[in-house]
Amino acid sequence: MTTLILENITKQFGHYCAAQEISFSVDKGEFVTLLGPSGCGKSTLLKMIAGFLQPDSGKIVLNGKCLNNVPPEKRNTAMCFQSYALFPHLNVAHNICFGLKQRGLSSKEQQPRLLEALKQVDLEHHRLKMPAQLSGGQQQRVALARAMITRPDVVLFDEPLSNLDAKLRESVRFEIKELQRQYQLASIYVTHDQTEALAMSDKIVVLNSGHIAQIGSPEDIYYRPKNRFVADFIGAANIHKAHITPSDQLSYYFVSCELGEFYVKSPTPPTAEYCYICWRPEDAQYIAEPTSNYNLFALTLQKMAFLGNLTEAWGSNDSNSISVRLQLIKRPQADIGSRVYFHLPEEAIHFLEPISEVEHELAQ
Numbered sequence: 001m002t003t004l005i006l007e008n009i010t011k012q013f014g015h016y017c018a019a020q021e022i023s024f025s026v027d028k029g030e031f032v033t034l035l036g037p038s039g040c041g042k043s044t045l046l047k048m049i050a051g052f053l054q055p056d057s058g059k060i061v062l063n064g065k066c067l068n069n070v071p072p073e074k075r076n077t078a079m080c081f082q083s084y085a086l087f088p089h090l091n092v093a094h095n096i097c098f099g100l101k102q103r104g105l106s107s108k109e110q111q112p113r114l115l116e117a118l119k120q121v122d123l124e125h126h127r128l129k130m131p132a133q134l135s136g137g138q139q140q141r142v143a144l145a146r147a148m149i150t151r152p153d154v155v156l157f158d159e160p161l162s163n164l165d166a167k168l169r170e171s172v173r174f175e176i177k178e179l180q181r182q183y184q185l186a187s188i189y190v191t192h193d194q195t196e197a198l199a200m201s202d203k204i205v206v207l208n209s210g211h212i213a214q215i216g217s218p219e220d221i222y223y224r225p226k227n228r229f230v231a232d233f234i235g236a237a238n239i240h241k242a243h244i245t246p247s248d249q250l251s252y253y254f255v256s257c258e259l260g261e262f263y264v265k266s267p268t269p270p271t272a273e274y275c276y277i278c279w280r281p282e283d284a285q286y287i288a289e290p291t292s293n294y295n296l297f298a299l300t301l302q303k304m305a306f307l308g309n310l311t312e313a314w315g316s317n318d319s320n321s322i323s324v325r326l327q328l329i330k331r332p333q334a335d336i337g338s339r340v341y342f343h344l345p346e347e348a349i350h351f352l353e354p355i356s357e358v359e360h361e362l363a364q
């Protein structure tokens, strides 16, 4: 069932390690996204899978066969780039059929596939146009059709939407997903856009400076980040150093941090007695008139931004001069500078990595 496996892939450029022991797999029909900041090694990984770069060590296995010594043209992979990379001297139809021609299919064999592909990307009326006569979105759809028409085992997308405007991105994003689902293609999609990654992926591989920071479903990555890098890179997060003690009740803990004391329910235990914790801005509930102190923290409101469906707010805690970010469904009826109260539900706090001894000592 598994289509592609990367096993301990390492690639060094001079002193910089662009890929460090990278292992993950992509099943047939699975949409896997490589997400991470610029320079973290996303394109390097795609190039190694496509065969344009050789790993220093590790194995790339496609349908049970090791690809390491297989040249790019013999790997059944297709690549779709940010700069559509269409052949300027070929019209839309010829661009789309390029891979079929290379594989030796006759014009007669190419025709039905071409018609189907043109229909899928809604370019039937543009088949005779040259790339220069198309808009950016149309060019990207030609590139998409060209990548998919050969029915590759794996499609590799390198930031294919980053040249498109926001509206077009959304519609091409749906087209990519629909084509991928229809043909049950194993896909690896590179982006540094977290929204795109969350919306499209079955699995996200978060990369940081050449190594894997976390692998998981979009829900895992967003709701159960494993470390500060993931928590901070995907969505907004409030991160604090904390002291954690288990309670008498299974899966419940006492957490003490700069915001106060909290009772936390977590199916996974903390990584250490002293570790980082995080919570999402939307998890804090504004309490107009608190009736108990339970899981409550108080802040002095610093600024508020009304965004229609929600309000973003920042506040500080006087004793520790910290600032937290909140996302409130209801705008607090309070002025800047006034004291407001928020409740953090028991399941809102997540445990991240341990605080290193050095950091711990510095904080004392």
Ligand SMILES: Nc1ncnc2c1ncn2[C@@H]1O[C@H](COP(=O)(O)OP(=O)(O)OP(=O)(O)O)[C@@H](O)[C@H]1O
Residues within 6 Å of the ligand: 013, 016, 018, 036, 037, 038, 039, 040, 041, 042, 043, 044, 045, 192
């Ligand atoms: N051929 C090369 N020679 C030397 N260094 C390289 C080479 N290719 C990439 N690098 C370096 O490896 C690192 C990873 O590059 P890569 O292109 O994979 O990043 P990326 O995650 O795709 O970034 P971006 O989001 O900006 O496209 C970068 O520091 C880059 O400078």
Ligand SMILES: [Mg+2]
Residues within 6 Å of the ligand: 042, 043, 044, 158
């Ligand atoms: Mg790149």
